[in-house]
Amino acid sequence: MTDTLGLLAVLVALLIGLAVGKAWERYKLRDGRWIDRRKARESPHYILGLNFLVSNQLDLAIEELTKAAGLDVAALEIHLILGNLYREKGQVSKAIQIHQSLLRRSRLTTLEHAHVMLCLGLDFKRGGFVDRAFEAFSEVARLDPENQYALLNLEKLHEEQHQWREAQVLRQRMAEASADSENSRDQAILAFLEN
Known part of the structure; x- marks a missing residue:
């Protein structure tokens, strides 16, 4: 009887944990009130924006994603996508403005x-x-x-500036950070940079 009661208590605790986890996934406490995190992502503007993005229609994607961002100004990922799209279109100053505004967020x-x-x-x-x-x-x-992407971009910048030693140091750092440090590509690049 006690084993059954203990098993039942564990099962109830598991179900409560699942319910709390699901609620946490969907809602986030911001400024003292609960925000539905899926609001902007479930918007038809978000879905349309992603469809236009996949179809390589950047202007339409920007238009729809801007509408989706208006539904939830706190949606970080939508603003990141918008900034990246502006950069891809060549509107670098607009992209910088969006990304710098995201950095001003305190949380x-x-x-x-x-x-x-x-x-x-x-x-x-x-x-x-x-x-x-x-x-x-x-x-x-x-x-x-x-962050391999940041290290790779730093390496490329050093190479573009003909700072070969710094590029080599970064390549070694990436090779060490990578789980597969024996990767032949990394070894070949390191051998080339050492010469």
Whole structure:
């Protein structure tokens, strides 16, 4: 009887945990009130925007995603996508403006901050602001030391500036951070950079 009661208590605790987890997935406490995180993503504008994006219709994608972002101004991922789309269209100043406005949010997690900085670094790189791109990618590498994309972009910037030693150091760092450090491609690149 006690075993059955114990098993029943574990089952009830498991169900309560699942319900709380599901509620946490959907809702987030922001500024003292609960926000439905799926509101913008379930919007027809979001779905249409993604469809236009897949169809390579950037102007229409931007238009629809802007409408979706208006439904939930706190939706970080939609604003990131919008900034990236503006960068792809060549509107670098608009992309920088969007990504810098995201950095002013006080409640970004470290990884969210790193991701926004990565996007900003790509904006700066595309706009030809090499020093600012270096700073942004370095900040990402500081916040997220294993961020291969930031390290790769830093490496490319060093190569473009003919700073071969720094590029080699970054390539070694990427090879060490990678689970597959014996990757022949990395080894071949390191051998080339050492010569």
